Amino acid sequence: MATTVILSHDHRILTSGFNCGKFLLDTYIKTQASQDVKRKLSACFVSVDHVSGLIQGYYTLSNNSIPLGLIPENYRRKLPHSYNSIPATLLGRLAIDIRFRGLCLGKMLLIDALSRSYEISKSVGSFAVVVDPLDDEAERFYTKFGFILLPDSHKMFLPMKTVGKLFDEK
Numbered sequence: 547m548a549t550t551v552i553l554s555h556d557h558r559i560l561t562s563g564f565n566c567g568k569f570l571l572d573t574y575i576k577t578q579a580s581q582d583v584k585r586k587l588s589a590c591f592v593s594v595d596h597v598s599g600l601i602q603g604y605y606t607l608s609n610n611s612i613p614l615g616l617i618p619e620n621y622r623r624k625l626p627h628s629y630n631s632i633p634a635t636l637l638g639r640l641a642i643d644i645r646f647r648g649l650c651l652g653k654m655l656l657i658d659a660l661s662r663s664y665e666i667s668k669s670v671g672s673f674a675v676v677v678d679p680l681d682d683e684a685e686r687f688y689t690k691f692g693f694i695l696l697p698d699s700h701k702m703f704l705p706m707k708t709v710g711k712l713f714d715e716k
């Protein structure tokens with residue numbers, strides 16, 4: 547099982563060699579992630595390989611909202627119509643270095659992110675976990691894990707109720 551830790555100053559050198567094959571996600575961890583963490587714009591979690599010391603993968607979480615009108619009707623009808631937008635948790639980025647692909651690390655980091663999001667939702671309301679897939683390949687990955695496309699948007703969501711069922715909510 548991969549364990550994740552909060553990105554810290556000690557990881558700075560390690561992030562410089564990160565390569566997931568997607569320029570935006572590589573550049574983000576190398577140049578912007580620690581600034582975003584410092585400014586409280588997002589939290590960034592990394593998984594470090596204990597043998598090589600390399601960063602295997604990372605993900606980011608932040609608060610977000612979904613316009614009520616974007617939520618598919620079968621979910622929307624159970625929500626208060628007086629709300630313009632619904633609180634959510636954004637899993638903004640998720641990437642695995644190409645040297646660690648196919649080892650279930652993507653799946654493990656996704657589960658780790660869902661678990662953290664679910665725990666946070668017990669103290670700060672959050673209706674769903676939202677992701678913003680970079681391309682069709684990323685969309686296929688999230689579809690495999692049950693994420694649903696938000697109409698008229700490239701974003702996808704997984705209701706927190708569904709996430710809760712993976713963990714402790716009955």
Ligand SMILES: CC(C)(COP(=O)(O)OP(=O)(O)OC[C@H]1O[C@@H](n2cnc3c(N)ncnc32)[C@H](O)[C@@H]1OP(=O)(O)O)[C@@H](O)C(=O)NCCC(=O)NCCS
Pocket residue numbers: 566567568571638639640641642643646647648649650651652653654678679680681683684686687688690
């Ligand atoms: C997408 C990504 C995170 C997957 O990581 P990974 O460690 O290689 O994937 P895993 O080994 O955990 O795969 C878990 C399962 O998802 C499947 N899978 C992996 N990538 C997939 C994709 N793009 N589409 C559909 N299924 C995918 C695997 O076949 C595996 O299936 P199984 O459990 O039935 O065997 C990784 O390829 C990556 O970092 N890609 C570049 C960045 C990116 O696109 N991030 C997505 C968010 S923007």
